Amino acid sequence: MSFTLARDHVKRGELARRSGCNLETIRYYEGIKLLPEPARTESGHRLYSIDDQRRLRFILRSRELGFSIDEIRSLLSMVDSGAYTCGEIHALTQEHLTLVSQKIKDLKKLERTLKNISSECANSDAPDCPIVEALVGDAG
């Protein structure tokens, strides 16, 4: 018989279910120190507090928004220090936004090129294809 465990502490499986996160990813985030080492039961099972759950949600949401692990590390260290300002967080978000916008630009250019290449192709049973020529390029 063990002493009563706080009701708001959950094990890894439950945390995964609640957060929609893959089971192994939680352990991975602990390994790379995005999540702190959680409490353990006497037998060694991880027990996550409400704070842990909030922190994981923060990480997952940031990932969804395309922040890299390193960017999240920066965000978290600001939040952890407790002394962050709105301006600092805003700056990091803007930086990230710039990256995203640039990526959209690049992909649009790619899309145009692919469409151009593709439009020159008759899409027929003919052997040889202008797409292949385009992929090899000019130089001989």
Place this chain on the structure above:
Amino acid sequence: MSFTLARDHVKRGELARRSGCNLETIRYYEGIKLLPEPARTESGHRLYSIDDQRRLRFILRSRELGFSIDEIRSLLSMVDSGAYTCGEIHALTQEHLTLVSQKIKDLKKLERTLKNISSECANSDAPDCPIVEALVGDAG
């Protein structure tokens, strides 16, 4: 003294320079069998033919256009078989184009979300930031 080597055969460094490809990437492509094992000098240095150079250009250009290694493998195996048709190549290109367009869509959604979150932030010296709140989410 060695017998004369064909002028159009180049070593790895020269191939890298000509193609703009990283030196190591060439060996990597050989390892994963996108490039065939090239000829060698008696002492073991790789010698690339004009065909090898064309093939590498094909791969690099396809990568630039965002084709994955597996997609390129498909394209190359069609071209290698010699029996590919315009239609087959076109189909693969269209498939890839669909992926690219989807990615653009996803990133645009992300961009909008980031802008929304960011716009609620006063970008000031204040501690606490609505971005942080947004990243943690609703559930508590």
Place this chain on the structure above:
DNA sequence: ATAGAGTCTGTAGGTACTACAGGATCAAGA
């Protein structure tokens, strides 16, 4: 008591490279 679910650890795999260590070879000048 036992079956099955859940958890533990360490490690390998996937994608597409890139970089390094430690040694052999090549090309050009002294």
Place this chain on the structure above:
DNA sequence: TCTTGATCCTGTAGTACCTACAGACTCTAT
């Protein structure tokens, strides 16, 4: 001819971000 520096060789490890598996242990319910 010797030497120096650039280039080449091999194998392996590292990057980002997970995901999956093996083999052992623990928990829960019947």
